Amino acid sequence: xxxxxxxxxxxxxxxxxxxxxxxxxEYPVRPVLPEPDSVLVTASNSLVVDHLQRAGxxxxxxxxxxxxxxxxxxxxxxxxxxxxxxxxxxxxxxKSLTSSIQNDNQKGFLMKLLIELSDHHAQRERxxxxxxxxxSPPYRESLVEKMQMIDDEYAxxxxxxxxxxxxxCLSRV
Numbered sequence: 001x002x003x004x005x006x007x008x009x010x011x012x013x014x015x016x017x018x019x020x021x022x023x024x025x026e027y028p029v030r031p032v033l034p035e036p037d038s039v040l041v042t043a044s045n046s047l048v049v050d051h052l053q054r055a056g057x058x059x060x061x062x063x064x065x066x067x068x069x070x071x072x073x074x075x076x077x078x079x080x081x082x083x084x085x086x087x088x089x090x091x092x093x094x095k096s097l098t099s100s101i102q103n104d105n106q107k108g109f110l111m112k113l114l115i116e117l118s119d120h121h122a123q124r125e126r127x128x129x130x131x132x133x134x135x136s137p138p139y140r141e142s143l144v145e146k147m148q149m150i151d152d153e154y155a156x157x158x159x160x161x162x163x164x165x166x167x168x169c170l171s172r173v
Contacts, residue, residue, distance in 0.1 A: 043084055046076035047110045054108030078109045086161065093120075 045068045052061040065072065076084070078098060087094045097112050107115075 039084065042070065042074060043076055043081055045070045046081060049075050050078075050108045051110045054111070081109060 045064075048064060048068075049061065049070065052058075052064060082089075082094055082097060087097075089095075093116055096116060097109065
């Protein structure tokens with residue numbers, strides 16, 4: 001019993017010293033973050049929560065939740081984070097991140113995102129030129145028709161993006 005009591009006292013002393021540094025002349029630096037209820041802070045904290053869970057850092061997670069003020073039911077899912085980052089569900093990046101996370105419980109979203117970004121960067125260094133091709137011959141469609149098709153597609157994407165952002169924000173309120 002005395003071992004547990006000593007452990008508790010040491011933990012409390014350590015927490016007290018971390019919060020109130022007496023011997024150090026430096027004061028703890030407090031980062032200036034956007035307001036706690038902002039989507040960016042919630043998304044960042046959700047990334048950290050997912051990483052701590054996947055890595056098995058249960059103690060760190062138990063400290064992180066109260067420290068960041070994030071409720072467990074307000075944590076963004078992988079799909080929410082991808083939507084906030086405006087990554088299209090039709091993209092290969094989206095498919096890669098969602099399928100690998102469902103299949104691989106060891107690597108979380110943050111780890112997979114970092115892997116995908118580094119792979120993309122490495123691939124980009126190898127091939128820095130892209131070619132845009134059209135499957136239909138140029139004489140079949142006029143320039144006006146092509147421009148109208150582009151305008152229609154852009155308007156469609158804008159309305160979908162606006163709707164999904166609004167839906168996501170409303171679902172989190």
